[in-house]
Amino acid sequence: MSLTITCPLCGNRNGYEFRFGGEDKGPRPGDTEMSDPKIWCDYVHMNECKAGIQKEWWCHKDGCGTWFCINRDTLKNNQRSREGDSEI
Amino acid sequence: MFGRKKPLWGEKPPLSSGYDAVIIGGGLHGLATAYFLAARHNMKNIAVIEKRYIGFGGAGRNTAIVRANQRTQENLPLYKEGLELWPVLTKELDFNLMFYNCGNLNLAHSEAALKAMRLQTASAQFHGIDIRLVDRKECKELIPCLDISDRPRYPVYGGMFHPAGGIVRHDAVVWGLAKGAAKHGVHIHQGTQVTAINTDKGRITSVDTDKGKINTPRVLNAAGAYSAALSWHMLGIKLPISVLTIQAMVTQPLKPLLDHVVSSGMYHCYANQTLKGEIATGAHMDPWPNYTNQNSAHYIKHQAEALGEFLPCLRGVKFMRCWAGLADMTPDMAPIIDGNDPFQGYYTDCGWGYFGFKSSIVTGKYMAEYMASGQCPDMLKPFNMRRFENHRLMGETAALVNYSPDN
Ligand SMILES: Cc1cc2nc3c(=O)[nH]c(=O)nc-3n(C[C@H](O)[C@H](O)[C@H](O)COP(=O)(O)OP(=O)(O)OC[C@H]3O[C@@H](n4cnc5c(N)ncnc54)[C@H](O)[C@@H]3O)c2cc1C
Ligand SMILES: [Zn+2]
Numbered sequence: 001m002s003l004t005i006t007c008p009l010c011g012n013r014n015g016y017e018f019r020f021g022g023e024d025k026g027p028r029p030g031d032t033e034m035s036d037p038k039i040w041c042d043y044v045h046m047n048e049c050k051a052g053i054q055k056e057w058w059c060h061k062d063g064c065g066t067w068f069c070i071n072r073d074t075l076k077n078n079q080r081s082r083e084g085d086s087e088i
Numbered sequence: 089m090f091g092r093k094k095p096l097w098g099e100k101p102p103l104s105s106g107y108d109a110v111i112i113g114g115g116l117h118g119l120a121t122a123y124f125l126a127a128r129h130n131m132k133n134i135a136v137i138e139k140r141y142i143g144f145g146g147a148g149r150n151t152a153i154v155r156a157n158q159r160t161q162e163n164l165p166l167y168k169e170g171l172e173l174w175p176v177l178t179k180e181l182d183f184n185l186m187f188y189n190c191g192n193l194n195l196a197h198s199e200a201a202l203k204a205m206r207l208q209t210a211s212a213q214f215h216g217i218d219i220r221l222v223d224r225k226e227c228k229e230l231i232p233c234l235d236i237s238d239r240p241r242y243p244v245y246g247g248m249f250h251p252a253g254g255i256v257r258h259d260a261v262v263w264g265l266a267k268g269a270a271k272h273g274v275h276i277h278q279g280t281q282v283t284a285i286n287t288d289k290g291r292i293t294s295v296d297t298d299k300g301k302i303n304t305p306r307v308l309n310a311a312g313a314y315s316a317a318l319s320w321h322m323l324g325i326k327l328p329i330s331v332l333t334i335q336a337m338v339t340q341p342l343k344p345l346l347d348h349v350v351s352s353g354m355y356h357c358y359a360n361q362t363l364k365g366e367i368a369t370g371a372h373m374d375p376w377p378n379y380t381n382q383n384s385a386h387y388i389k390h391q392a393e394a395l396g397e398f399l400p401c402l403r404g405v406k407f408m409r410c411w412a413g414l415a416d417m418t419p420d421m422a423p424i425i426d427g428n429d430p431f432q433g434y435y436t437d438c439g440w441g442y443f444g445f446k447s448s449i450v451t452g453k454y455m456a457e458y459m460a461s462g463q464c465p466d467m468l469k470p471f472n473m474r475r476f477e478n479h480r481l482m483g484e485t486a487a488l489v490n491y492s493p494d495n
Contacts, residue, residue, distance in 0.1 A: 002384060003376065016386060020376035041477045045328035045419055049316035051379050074331075077378045 003077050007060040008068050021057030023047050024069055053080055096263050097142075097270035103277060103299050107135040109306040109459060110295050112282045112318070114138025115147040116258075116445060117437050118310035119265040119276075120452020121459070126272035127180075128453075129460035134274045135304075137297060139281035143262040145312040146444055149413030151336050151370045153349055153358070154446040155192045155253030156217050159208050160482045162470035163422060164215045169467075170450035174256055177449055183264030186257035190348050190360070192250045193222070193230055195398065197242035197354040205248040218252040233345050233401045240397045242354045254349065255360060258445055265452075282311075285322045285434070292433035306459055308435045313379065313414030315438035323431065327424060328476050329416045329439050332373045333380055335387050337410035341365030345401065357394040367402065369395060373415060373442070383410045417441045421484035425451070425471040427458050435459055436473070 003015030025043055033039050048054065052075055059067045071080040109125060111118045114136050125131045138144070154174065156167040174187040196202040205221060212219045223246045228236045236244045266276055277299070284296035285307055294303045311318050316329035342365050351358035351371070359369040372387045388410065396403040416439050418424060424439040437455050440447065454465045464472075475481060 002386070003378075015376070037477050037479065041328075041479075042326065045476050046326035047316060047329055048320050048326060049329055049331050049377070051314070051317050074378050075380070077380045077382070 003079075005058060005060075005070065005079055007063060007066060009064045009066050010060060013060070013063060017060060017062040019059045019061040021059055021067065023050075024055040024057060051075055097266035097276050101275040101277065103280070103297070103302070104133070104135070104275070105301070106133075106303040107275070108133040108304070109135075109308065110282075110302055110304045111136045111308045111310055112295070113145070113308075113310040113312055113315075114142035114266075114276060114278065115145045115310060115312045116261065116265075116448030117312075117440070117451055117455070118308065119147075119262065119269060120448050121308055121310065121437070121455040122274045122276075122452075123265045123269040123272070124453050124456030125460060126269055126274050129456055131460060132273040134269075135302065136269070136274060136276045137280050137282050137295070137302075138276070138278050141278045142266050142276060143259060146413045146415065146440070147262050147312075147448075148259060149336070149411060150258055150442070150445045151358070151360075151368055152255045152258040152445060153192070153253070153360070154187075154256050155250055155349075156446075157192065157194070157208065157212050157219050157248065157250040157253065159211060159484055160422075161211070162482055163484060164212060164217065166450055166467055167446060168215055168217050170447050171252055173449045173453070177264075181264040181268045183260065183267060184257075185260045185264055186363075187254065188256070188363070189252060189254035191230075192253040192349040192351065193227065194248045194250075195227065195350065195352040195354070196245045196247055197352065198245060201353070202246050205246075209248055212250075217250070219248060219250040222247050222249045230348055231346060231350055231399075233399055234350070235398055235400050242352075242397075244398065249348075255362075256445075261445075261448070282318070282322075287323070287431050287434075290430070290432055292431055304433075306433045306435065308437060308455065308459065310437045312438065312440070312444070313416045315416060315436070319436070323434070325430065327436075327439065327473075328418055329424070330377050331379060332376075332415050332417055333378055333382065333412050334370070334373045334415045334442055335383050335391075335410065335412040336368065336370030337383075337388070337391065337407050338362065338366035338368045339402070339405045340408050342367065342405065346399070350399075352394070352398060355394040355398060357391060357398075359395060359399070366408065367395070367405070373417075379414060381412050381414065383412050415441045419476070420481035422482045423447070423451075423471050424473050425455070425468045426473045427464060428462060429473070 156171040286294045316327040346361040349360040418439040427435040
């Protein structure tokens with residue numbers, strides 16, 4: 001299904017202009033923590049795969065190049081302003 | 089199945105309060121494991137719990153292609169045995185699975201692609217798999233309607249032909265396995281959802297379903313695209329999986345013109361002609377995770393353009409139907425198969441992406457052995473979950489592709 005995403009700089013655009021950047025996993029662990037294979041692996045590979053609204057990273061790759069976070073409903077493929085909010 | 093006829097897998101069984109093993113998911117992997125547990129390991133008290141109906145997931149939506157031309161040492165033996173099992177299973181189940189070994193031709197559109205295929209061919213041949221490199225002229229002999237001129241955007245340089253592969257009727261596999269499993273006493277509970285997995289002191293004790301609680305010492309997570317969400321939600325275990333929608337479609341029926349499965353990584357497209365004459369085609373995955381099962385105009389256009397490029401005789405042909413399913417992709421495009429970790433009695437068989445049909449029978453066979461004995465068979469050992477932590481990913485992808493968020 002078609003998806004549009006609102007870039008904070010360019011506004012609402014076709015989803016194919018963007019690159020999905022993964023689930024939001026909080027701040028990147030520090031360098032010493034990252035040398036622990038478990039922490040590194042969790043941060044890099046592991047996902048919740050939420051069937052519902054999740055917070056995630058996107059990059060406007062065919063536009064201004066900005067990285068930003070949005071909430072998106074993975075069951076309906078549409079952007080939400082915040083968890084629990086209606087579609088924007 | 090209609091009117092007064094009984095389903096092939098028997099009337100609705102009662103939900104017992106206890107089973108020796110509970111299998112979550114009535115897809116290919118769940119049904120195959122249940123069948124082999126009952127037929128080969130004499131475990132008769134088994135339940136397959138399916139929240140919709142059997143075959144609802146990837147099992148009933150795939151494009152039914154089977155092959156054993158993978159790249160890595162770990163994957164090749166599994167798929168080789170998987171391919172050899174179709175005729176065996178057809179006899180064993182006494183059910184026509186319609187295995188049609190028409191062969192698969194992968195096209196190369198550059199010297200670099202040919203070089204990668206050279207390595208892939210050598211690896212497969214090392215395992216005794218029937219496969220060879222072909223030049224551009226031989227591609228044309230295999231598929232006369234292929235455009236091998238310099239006109240297409242990506243001209244054909246050659247390819248890799250794997251005569252032993254082909255297609256199998258996927259619905260027949262679902263029905264045949266369900267019938268076989270039920271005959272050996274397996275209870276197939278459709279319209280029943282597993283809502284929780286319960287443990288005590290590091291062991292599986294029971295599962296909750298929307299129809300009641302079931303005590304069991306063994307659970308297999310074979311929930312396909314939902315396996316990762318289920319594992320996180322019910323047991324707090326995150327999996328390295330992304331769930332992407334994958335689309336497919338068929339054209340109107342045509343006279344016979346395509347004798348083999350043909351695929352092109354460059355055009356991101358594969359196609360074969362069904363026995364009804366339709367060209368079945370697919371390959372595109374949404375580049376962002378979603379559970380929608382929906383088709384997109386973007387992709388229908390892509391598919392028409394791609395097919396029209398290397399098979400120009402298909403220009404103007406109409407698509408008749410399209411559909412989509414979900415693929416649970418791992419970063420190295422190999423599955424996650426594990427057991428008794430971190431809970432005794434908990435088994436995982438997921439992360440099958442878009443290759444879980446061809447692997448279903450052979451994995452079910454070994455998974456049943458694993459669940460019956462508690463010992464992981466050598467064949468399945470490389471696919472354990474710890475490989476991600478140990479940084480031992482398998483290189484199943486020849487080149488980085490754009491459709492998994494991990495690449
Ligand atoms: C369009 C498309 C084309 C494909 N083409 C090919 C191909 O050509 N060759 C190939 O090898 N593979 C192909 N695949 C991949 C293949 O179909 C899948 O990998 C395979 O179906 C996975 O099998 P499975 O048993 O793991 O999961 P599924 O068949 O998806 O079964 C999982 C089942 O679990 C059920 N379930 C989920 N959660 C619960 C719960 N909580 N309780 C109870 N039940 C639950 C679901 O309803 C579902 O029926 C394709 C897939 C798609 C979508
Ligand atoms: Zn922008």
